Amino acid sequence: MKKIILSIIILFSSIITxxxxxxxxxxxxxxxxxxxxxxxxxxxxxxxxxxxxDNLSIVSEVSFKISKLGIELYNYFAKSEETYKKxxxxxxxxxxxxxxxxxxxxxxxxxxxxTLIVDGSSYKGNVDKDVIIxxxxxxEIVKAKAQISAVSGRIIEQKVTFVGKxxxxxxxxxxNTLHFNFKSSDKSLPESKKLNTDIWYEEDTFxxxxxxxxxxxxxxxxxxxxx
Numbered sequence: 001m002k003k004i005i006l007s008i009i010i011l012f013s014s015i016i017t018x019x020x021x022x023x024x025x026x027x028x029x030x031x032x033x034x035x036x037x038x039x040x041x042x043x044x045x046x047x048x049x050x051x052x053x054d055n056l057s058i059v060s061e062v063s064f065k066i067s068k069l070g071i072e073l074y075n076y077f078a079k080s081e082e083t084y085k086k087x088x089x090x091x092x093x094x095x096x097x098x099x100x101x102x103x104x105x106x107x108x109x110x111x112x113x114x115t116l117i118v119d120g121s122s123y124k125g126n127v128d129k130d131v132i133i134x135x136x137x138x139x140e141i142v143k144a145k146a147q148i149s150a151v152s153g154r155i156i157e158q159k160v161t162f163v164g165k166x167x168x169x170x171x172x173x174x175x176n177t178l179h180f181n182f183k184s185s186d187k188s189l190p191e192s193k194k195l196n197t198d199i200w201y202e203e204d205t206f207x208x209x210x211x212x213x214x215x216x217x218x219x220x221x222x223x224x225x226x227x
Contacts, residue, residue, distance in 0.1 A: 025049065030227050031137060031208070035064050036220045042066060043076070045221065047137055056084045060094075060135055074099055080150060082135070089116075092133050096151050105153045107133055120153015127155065136199060136221070139206040142180050158195055159185040168200050168209055170222050176203045177210075 031047040043064020050057045059081050066074035080094035092107040105120040115126040116133075132141065133148040141147075146157045163179040177200040184194040192215075200210040211221040 025138070025206070027205075028207070028226060030225070032224045032226070033208075033221045034224045035062075036222065037066065038217045039220075044224075047135070054086050058082050058135070058137070078151065080105075080135070082133070089129075089133070092150075094150055098151070103152045105133075105148070105150060107148065107153075116148070118148060118153045120149070122149065122152035122154040124153070131155065136211055137208050139201045139208070141182075141199070145185075156195060157185040159183050163198070165203065166200065170210065171224070175200070175207075175209045175223075177201060178203055 029049050033045045034041055035043045035045060043062070045062045046060065048059045050059065060079065062076065062078045064076050065072055076096075076098055078094060078096040078098075080092065082092045083090055088109070089107075090109045092105065094105045096103040103121040105118070107119070108117045109115075109129065110117050110126065113126075114129050116129050116131065117126055118124060127148065130144075131146045131148055132144045133150055135150060142160050142162070144158065144160070146155060148155060159182075161181045161183070163181055166177050166179045168175045168177045180199050180201075182195055182197045182199065184196070196215075197211060197213040199208070201207065202209055207223070207226065208221075209223050211219075213219050
């Protein structure tokens, strides 16, 4: 179960750049994904895009359960909000209930020196604003050298590799995608803490289509609906 918990933390510690070109997503108001483990549906992840003048807020909600023989083994719920002003991240917050264990992150932009002030359950301090914080919806993650966990604030260095162009079919719809692999660049980390996740984005719209990793089971995000 500890390995499952670490896998979950890594999955939901994905990334988003501070200067993230969020205007690429001006046509999106809502994204919803189904979460699978070993090809069985276990939950959802939803994003709502809220626009007001120069501000854009993205409210995210994740919920899933793992059961065996009718017995609930694991229960996860997280909610977060990230806010941008003129394409710049100005604040982020999340609260997570991870099998009755609570974790949090609060991040604010320090306008005096353009750093990010991180207050999390695993890390507290200032980091360069080019270090990025955590959801998969924004394709700018492929340019990041490090990420801030969206669950606990932990700093994770990463290496991103472009795998190639691929066709991905989900619910009878085929997407022309760009496939990337994300790995931890710190080789001294134990295997249970290393990032090794594959992400697919639609080539023309940069829509996040799918995510997958293999650790104590095969996990997948699959796009369900968007508008």
